[in-house]
Amino acid sequence: MTLPASVTPELLAKLTGMVVSTSGRSYPLTEVYTGEKVLDLPQSSPEDVETAYAGARKAQAVWASWPLKQRIDVMKRFHELLLRDGLIIADLMQVETGKARRMAFEETCDVLMVTSHYIKAAPRILKEKKHGGVVPLVSTSTEVRVPKGVIGLISPWNFPFATSLSDAMPALIAGNGVVLKPDNKSTLNVAYGVGLLYEAGMPQGLVQIVCGEGPDIGSTIVENADFVMFTGSTATGRVIGAQAGQNLIGCTLELGGKNPLIVLDDANLDEVIPGTIMAAFLNTGQACMHIERIYVSEQRKDEFTQRFVEAAQAIGVDAKYDFSPDMGSLVSVPQRERIESHVDDAVAKGATVLTGGKARPDLGPAFYEPTVLTDITPDMILAKTETFGPVTSIYTYKTVDEAVALANDTDYGLNASVWGKDLKAAEAVGRRIEAGNININDGLAASYASKKSTSGGFKTSGVGSRHGDAGMLKYTDVQNVAVLKKQVLSNPPDTDWTKQVDQTVKGLRFMRKFGIR
Ligand code: NAD
Numbered sequence: 001m002t003l004p005a006s007v008t009p010e011l012l013a014k015l016t017g018m019v020v021s022t023s024g025r026s027y028p029l030t031e032v033y034t035g036e037k038v039l040d041l042p043q044s045s046p047e048d049v050e051t052a053y054a055g056a057r058k059a060q061a062v063w064a065s066w067p068l069k070q071r072i073d074v075m076k077r078f079h080e081l082l083l084r085d086g087l088i089i090a091d092l093m094q095v096e097t098g099k100a101r102r103m104a105f106e107e108t109c110d111v112l113m114v115t116s117h118y119i120k121a122a123p124r125i126l127k128e129k130k131h132g133g134v135v136p137l138v139s140t141s142t143e144v145r146v147p148k149g150v151i152g153l154i155s156p157w158n159f160p161f162a163t164s165l166s167d168a169m170p171a172l173i174a175g176n177g178v179v180l181k182p183d184n185k186s187t188l189n190v191a192y193g194v195g196l197l198y199e200a201g202m203p204q205g206l207v208q209i210v211c212g213e214g215p216d217i218g219s220t221i222v223e224n225a226d227f228v229m230f231t232g233s234t235a236t237g238r239v240i241g242a243q244a245g246q247n248l249i250g251c252t253l254e255l256g257g258k259n260p261l262i263v264l265d266d267a268n269l270d271e272v273i274p275g276t277i278m279a280a281f282l283n284t285g286q287a288c289m290h291i292e293r294i295y296v297s298e299q300r301k302d303e304f305t306q307r308f309v310e311a312a313q314a315i316g317v318d319a320k321y322d323f324s325p326d327m328g329s330l331v332s333v334p335q336r337e338r339i340e341s342h343v344d345d346a347v348a349k350g351a352t353v354l355t356g357g358k359a360r361p362d363l364g365p366a367f368y369e370p371t372v373l374t375d376i377t378p379d380m381i382l383a384k385t386e387t388f389g390p391v392t393s394i395y396t397y398k399t400v401d402e403a404v405a406l407a408n409d410t411d412y413g414l415n416a417s418v419w420g421k422d423l424k425a426a427e428a429v430g431r432r433i434e435a436g437n438i439n440i441n442d443g444l445a446a447s448y449a450s451k452k453s454t455s456g457g458f459k460t461s462g463v464g465s466r467h468g469d470a471g472m473l474k475y476t477d478v479q480n481v482a483v484l485k486k487q488v489l490s491n492p493p494d495t496d497w498t499k500q501v502d503q504t505v506k507g508l509r510f511m512r513k514f515g516i517r
Contacts, residue, residue, distance in 0.1 A: 001031065001033055001034045001036075001319070002491070003031065003038070003091075003095060004091035004094070004095070004321045006087075006088045006091045006092075007091055007092060007095055011192075011414065012038070012039050012188070012372055014195070015092075015187075015188045015191040015192060015195070016039060016040075016041060016042055016188075016191075018191045018194065018195065018209050019041070019042045019044065019187070019191070019209050019210065019211045020044055020048045020049075020051055020052040020055075020208055020209065020210050021041050021042035021043055021044045021045075021048055021210075021211065022045065022047070022048055022051075023042070023044060023045040023048060025042075025043040025045075026040035026041055026042055026043055026156075026464055027040070027041040027043055027184040027211065028040060028041075028121050029041045029096065029184070029185065029187070029188070031095050032094075032095070032096065032097060032098030032329050032331060032332070032364065032366055033094075033098055033319035033329060033364045033365070034206075034319075034364065035333070035365040035366075036285060036423055038095060039285050041184060041187055041211055042211060043184075043211055043212045043216075044210040044211050044212050044217055045115060045212075045217070046216075046217055047220055048210060049179065049210050049217050049219075049220040049224065050220065050224060051181055052099030052179045052208035052209075052210050053150055053224040053225075054210075055205040055208055056150045056177035056178065056179050056205060056206060056207070056208045057149065057150055057177060058205060059176030059177070059203045059204060059205035059206040059388070060147070060149060060206060060399050062203050063172075063174075063176075063177065063202070063206050064147050064175035064205050065174060066175075068122060068126060068173075068175075068462050069123075069386050071172070071173055071175065071368050072119050072122060072123075072173060073201075074197070074200045074201045074202050075115055075118070075119050075172070075173060075188075075200070077170070077199075077200035077201060078115065078196055078197050078200035078202075079112060079115045079116060079119070080200075081196045081199055082111060082112055082115070082193070082196055083112065085103065085192070085196065086105060086108040086109075086112075087187060088192065089103045089104075089108050089161060089189050089192050089193065090104035090107075090108060090109060091104075091437055092188045092189035092192055093107065093160065093161060093186070093189040093319065094321055094328070095187055095188070096157075096160070096185055096186045096187070096188055096189060097157060097158070097160065097185065097328075097331050098284075098319070098328050098329030098330065098331060098364070099283055099284065099286075099328045099329070100283075100284075100325045100326065100327055100328035100336055100364060101320070101321065101322060101325070101328075102323055102326075103282060103283050103328070105323075107159055107161050107162050107503050110159075110161075110162040110166050110449075111161060111162055111165040111166050111169070111193065113449065113451055114162075114165075114166040114170075114451055114467070115166075115168050115169050117272065117451040117452065117467075118169055118170050118173050118472060119173075121452075121469070121472070122170075122173045122174070122472065125145075125469050125472050125473060126145045126174060127474070128143065128144050128145070129142065129143040130142045130419060131143070132516075132517070133482055133483065133484070134482070134489070134517075135488055135489070136440070136486070136511070136516055136517070137505065138485045138486050138487065139482065139483065139484045140482070140483050141480055141481070141482045141483075142480070142481045142482075143478050143479070143480060144478070144479040144480075144481055145174065145177075145473070145476040145477075145478060145479075146476055146477045146478070146479050147171075147174050147175030147176045147475065147476055147477075148171075148176055148226040148227045148250075148475055148476060148477060149176060149177070149226035149227075150176060150177040150178065150179060150224070150225065150226055151171045151176050151177070151178050151179070151223040151225060151226065151227050151228070151231045151475060152179050152181075152197075152222055152224065152225030152227070152228045152229070153167060153168055153169075153178050153179070153180045153181070153223060153228075153230075154181045154185065154214075154228070154229070154230045154231070154232065154234075154240070155180070155181070155182050155190070155216070155231050155232075156183055156186075156232045157182075157183035157185045157186040157331050157390075158283060158286040158287060158331070159181060159283070159287070160182055160186035160187075160189055160190055160290070160495070161189050161190060161193060163231040163254075164180055164182055164190040164193065165190070165193045165194075166466075167229050167231070167466060168180065168207065168229075169229075170248060170471050170475060171229070171473035171475040172197075172202070172206070172207070173472070174472055174475045174476050175476075176227075176475050177205075177206045177207065177208075178206070178207045178208070179207075179208045179210060179221060179225070180194070180207055180208065180209050180210070181209075181210050181211065181212070181217065181218075181225070182209070182211070183220055184211055184212070184213065185331060185332065186331075187209070187211055190209070194207050194209060214236060214239075214386060217257065218236075218239070218240070219243060219412075222240055222243045222244055222247065222249075223243070223247065225244075226249060227249055227250045227251065227252075227474070228240060228249065228250075228251040228252070229251070229252050230251060230253050230254065231254040231255075231288075232253065232255065233255065233256055234255040234256045234386075234412075234460045237253040237255040237462070237463075240253065241253055241463060250464075250474065251463065251464065252456070252462075252463065252464030252465065252474060253457075253459055253462045253463040253464060254288070254456065254457065254462050254464075255288070255414070255460065255462045256288060256386040256388075256412060256414070256460075256461060256462050257288050257289060257290075257292075257386060257412045257413075257414030257415055257457070258292055258293065258384065258385070258386050258410045258411075258412045259289060259290065259291050259292060259293070259412070259414055259415040259416060259417070259435070259444075260291070260293040260294075260295060260406070260407035260416050260417070260433070261276060261279060261291040261293070261294050261295065261416070261417040261418075261419070261443065262295045262397075262400075262403045262404075262407060262416075262417070262418045262419070262429060263276075263294070263295065263296045263297070263300065263304060263419050263420075264297075264400070264419060264422075264425065264426055264429065265297050265299070265300060265416065265420075265422045266420050266421040266422055266425075267419040267421065268419075268421060269300075269304060269307060271302065271419070271441065272304070272419045272456055273304075273307050273308055273311050274311065275417075275419070275441070275442060275443055276291065276294060276308060276413070276417075276443060277308070277311045277312060277315065278443055278445075279417060279442075279443020279444055280289040280292070280294075280312075280370075280392040280442060280443075281312070281315060281326075281327055281370050281390050281392075282346060282443075282444075283306070284327055284328055284329065284330050284368075284389065284390050285387070285388065285389045285390035285391060286330065286331060286335070286388055286389065286394070288414055288415075288461075289414055289415035289437060289443075289444040289448060290385070290443075291384070291392055291407075291415075291417060291443055291444075292387055292391070292392055292393065293392070293393055293407070294308075294392060294393065294394045294395065295394060295395050295396070295397050295403045295406055295407060295453030296394060296395075296396060296397070296514060297396065297397055297398070297403075298396045298397070300421040301394070301396050304394070305354065305374070305394055308372065308394070308484070309354045309355045309372055312356065312370045312371075312372050313355050313370075315327050315370045315459075317360065317363065317367065317369065317370070317500035318363060319353075319363050319364045319367070327348065327370065327390065329363070329364050329366045329367045330365055330366040330368055330389060330390075331366065333365050333366050335388070335389065336359055336365060336366045336367070336389075338387075338388070338389070338443075339387060339388075339390075339391060340359065342381050342382040342385070342387045342389075343357055343373070343379070343382070343391060345381045345382070346373055346376065346380040346381070346383075349377060349379055349380050349408075350375055350377060351373045351374070351376055351377075351380060351393075352373065352374050352375045353371065353373055354372040354373065354374055354394070355369075355370070355371065355372050356368075356369035356370050356371030356372060356390070356391075357369065357371050357373075368389060368390055369390070370389055370390045371391040371392070372391075372392060372393070372394065373391065373392070373393045373394070374393060374394045374395075376393045376395060382410070384410060384492050386412070400429060402428060403429075404432045404433060406432060407433050408432075408434050410459075411459055411460045412435075412457070412459055412460055412461045413434045413435045413436060413443050413457055413458025413459035413460075414435055414436060414437065414457045414458075414460045414461035414462070415434040415435055415436070415437040415438075415439070415447070416430065416433040416437070416438050416439070416452060417438075417439045417442065417444065418430040418433070418438070418439070418440055418441075419440075419441055420440075420441070423440065423441075426437050426440045426441065427440050430496050434458050434459060434460050435457075435458055435461075436455050436456045436457045436461065436462070436465070437455050440484055450467070451467050452467070452468055452469070453467060453468050454466070454467055454469065454470040454471055455467055455468075
């Protein structure tokens, strides 16, 4: 298969040249649609990671000294450059991940939306807050937001561009540097985005790229970081969280999900069916917020199942560098084997395959059909474990209370979706689900694309959050600068303490009564 025209040897050499690497080791990066090797991706050693931090720290000192407006101006230029080059990044993402082009392009839009949100919101979020101090009139206290320093940012392959660039954006605007470790499989598109930041005027060295498998360089990344932003599996999140705790640094962990969708009895299936198809199969089901469990009442199950299965069968799956396929490949052969093992286990234990359930070697080595299962029992692996592929299951419920209980019967709590015409009732059901994102009459995009709102995972789906004010403030330390115009807090040696206590009690009562402090 011919690589997209934009993916030239010169571009590939430029992108691999951005990786900090002296190890002499490499990773064979392949084109997912064919399994053919594209290049040898340089690997970083722990010493390279330390070099990357040293470089980022030097640049960060300069960057943090720039006025906020100057940093924002860089991001305005970056936004424009990303609008210019979105389709080149989509080319790279398709080569590396095998995702459908529509999804690859949409992923670049996430970074555009996050960037323009923080361009607008940063001056308000980072603004100093001046308060009256401990003693009225003679004292003040000011909250100052100080960048943490250098952020260790580790991202997965499923949404590599968004989980790298979107999460770096608030950190950078707040004045931090970043050492970024994308997944080996999906480094090139991320490097292209970092190149655009430099083209936009960011100081050289501020964002450093290191590459390697997690166990080889992960702990050096956390060891040297002032804060860690991690997106990936719950298992890896536990390792990173433990090390961050040991080092007494903060971290955000955006982890896995096993997300439920409830179809209420008054839901309009004309909207539910396409919405649920999107929610289950977007990005070939490799989305942390995608839907793996669908709950329909017994009375609507047959109607829903027939229409949903027909729609799943109509999904166009193909290996094309154009916008025609609805769905692309899984990311790799091991990922396809994981999906197969979940489905095979379910079938062996009595699950019914309503459609799909097979690999598509005729399309490429990692393709797998959109798959709908039912008759799921708790002993099946996919009943509780995240599958992370184009596989979803239909369950029935008798009462709404039962549907809510089933939706909550999971260790995860990332996303949930509820469909119904009575919006108040649907929202009330949604609020009972233990998840950080609740989408009413949508699968996942409505909450994820609301960049003003902070969101993150409940339960084992994560710690901390992204987007909104908290998504930027987490990359800062707060400094409380208190000023006394006159020293009135220390007591002279001859203080009459009986009088002093009496005056203090009266003063505290007065201040509470009149709302002064
Ligand atoms: P993963 O945890 O295996 O890898 C993610 C990243 O962590 C990769 O860059 C990997 O190299 C690195 N890594 C692995 N072991 C490490 C270690 N010991 N120390 C440091 N880094 C290490 O996850 P994955 O399978 O590549 O990604 C898919 C998972 O990510 C799914 O569980 C999905 O739900 C989750 N995810 C969550 C979100 C979210 O926002 N909550 C978004 C996308 C993906």
